[in-house]
Amino acid sequence: MGGIPGAREELDRLGRALRTKLVELIDDLTPGSDLRLLFLDEPGVVDWHEPLRYQYWTSSFSGERPAHASAADIASRAAALLGSAGWEAATSQEDAGGRNRSVVTGRRDGCSIEIRVGDHGSLVYFGGRTPAMALYETEEFPWPEPARTAATVTPGYVLCYECDGLGWCPGCEGRGWVRDEARGRKNCSACHRDRVCLICRGAAQLAISELSPYQRGYYPELG
Known part of the structure; x- marks a missing residue:
């Protein structure tokens, strides 16, 4: 900045x-x-x-x-x-x-x-x-690089369905806040300033063996 x-x-x-x-x-x-x-x-x-x-x-x-x-x-x-x-x-x-x-x-x-x-x-x-x-010039916040991709996901795991391998909260792009017209910024309602994805907790992937029936619905390829 x-x-x-x-x-x-x-x-x-x-x-x-x-x-x-x-x-x-x-x-x-x-x-x-x-x-x-x-x-x-x-x-x-x-x-x-x-x-x-x-x-x-x-x-x-x-x-x-x-x-x-x-x-x-x-x-x-x-x-x-x-x-x-x-x-x-x-x-x-x-x-x-x-x-x-x-x-x-x-x-x-x-x-x-x-x-x-x-x-x-x-x-x-x-x-x-x-x-x-x-005091500082405005700079665009860069979209973070994904923590995992289809090529780097661990065997026995799938990319997180919420963040698609990003690891960071997809709602705020890992900033912990989102823009607000009235106040300029407000806390991210998705991660509550934790910044990481609340489903995978930043791991960007989920163990197939630990998926709930609801979560498996996001992965039809698993059968």
């Missing part, structure tokens, strides 16, 4: 910038937070349509706001910090289980940061994400 020139470098640059800004916000708004819990080390796939799109993101970091600071203070400070750093900042309100919560959103260079805080609790929630970017 060929990489798109410069794409990973650009995504990594944006990921580093996002992490730096989140660390600054966390240190200022919730001093003393354990930054080891800020997981933003590797990009993940967020769009499974071809070409796959990758993104750095975190949505689960939280820290304690200082006792003297109200939720409004934190929201105001967060918006000011983002704005002074060149981020487009906006503040809105959302319902959090019947209680009001402030949401400060910052956007810059395709990256976004969200900070959530309410007076009903002491936690401040931080989230952030980079743009979703394609």
Whole structure:
């Protein structure tokens, strides 16, 4: 799979910038937070349509706001910090289980940061994400070579009637997934991501002596 020139470098640059800004916000708004819990080390796939799109993101970091600071203070400070750093900042309100919560959103260079805080609790929630970017060129998945053929089947065996000697799942061609218009990819319903043929378990052939009456129906030449 060929990489798109410069794409990973650009995504990594944006990921580093996002992490730096989140660390600054966390240190200022919730001093003393354990930054080891800020997981933003590797990009993940967020769009499974071809070409796959990758993104750095975190949505689960939280820290304690200082006792003297109200939720409004934190929201105001967060918006000011983002704005002074060149981020487009906006503040809105959302319902959090019947209680009001402030949401400060910052956007810059395709990256976004969200900070959530309410007076009903002491936690401040931080989230952030980079743009979703394609890192690799789309490549067609090659149909695998069969594990067995009529010329190589073991004496006393027949080619598997399900995969015809392929060994891999014929439903997904051994990928473990199939294309899906809505989600890009979905798990193969035939092999459930096992990838191998569920009848022969990858052997590509079946022992004639172990065939059930039903299975023998696939081989009229056996009589």
